[in-house]
Amino acid sequence: MTTQNSLTIGRIAQSAGVAIDTIRFYEREGLLPEPRRRPSGYREYDEAAVSRLRFIRRAKDLGFTLDEIRELLALSADRHGGVEGVRERAAARLKAIDERIVELQRVRDGLSELVEACPGHGAPEDCPILKALAEPTR
Amino acid sequence: MTTQNSLTIGRIAQSAGVAIDTIRFYEREGLLPEPRRRPSGYREYDEAAVSRLRFIRRAKDLGFTLDEIRELLALSADRHGGVEGVRERAAARLKAIDERIVELQRVRDGLSELVEACPGHGAPEDCPILKALAEPTR
């Protein structure tokens, strides 16, 4: 099913939508296995490498760090119990995102109030934004 | 009103809730003016420095970068038109936060679906999380 035509680093970079340097970086970081080489030293990849790269990119889009992705990749290769770990990590990530959203909402609301209260002109002493920033710790 | 007792760097670090090294770093970065010195070379601060430090900390809590804070500080010292700039920057920051929240929500929802769909056991091929990550680009 999967054709076995060998791909250069430039090609897989193209299909996976990442930079060539990034691929070499991922390899150094152990996120990608060392590929076969041509006699010339050129790296040779197959479709599996493209999938793996896409996996990494997706996971990154979901906010996983490269360290976490390394874990996910290991878990995804673990046929026994790996799925449980994956679910755990995903749930943890979800929790972290939720917390981040709450935190950002808090900040947003505070800032929003200040922006609305500020007339946008007049003396610095009358600007509620500046006043809030300069105020002694509440 | 403001007492003129001179404060050491350790004292203002304490009252503003930042590290001593951070204060020297801010000074190098131009966020804090160079303070007077004792003959020994010790930095001497007053209450205004504490206010300024708190300003910086608050602004950082609101998600402003140090570059933006440098701007805010300059604007806050500008008696003519400064307030307008402050309001603009704050509004821009608010907009950025809103966008970030929307983005995080999107990610959150995607991840949440996957976590809920994953049974947490079984074969990797049946895990919707892994499937979603490995899937060809949609």
Next chain:
DNA sequence: CTTGACTCTTGAGTTACATCAAGGGTCTAG
């Protein structure tokens, strides 16, 4: 065969924001 695009390695640089280490002066309470 030539040319231009592609790939190789090593090693350094980037951003943002600190944080630490080393080696040495200074201050103050007892």
Next chain:
DNA sequence: CTAGACCCTTGATGTAACTCAAGAGTCAAG
């Protein structure tokens, strides 16, 4: 006076995730 806490400078280190530069070899089309 002395111990211990505090402060000084310079310069290096750390994190995350790349990104780039230099110099050299390789490949494919025409």
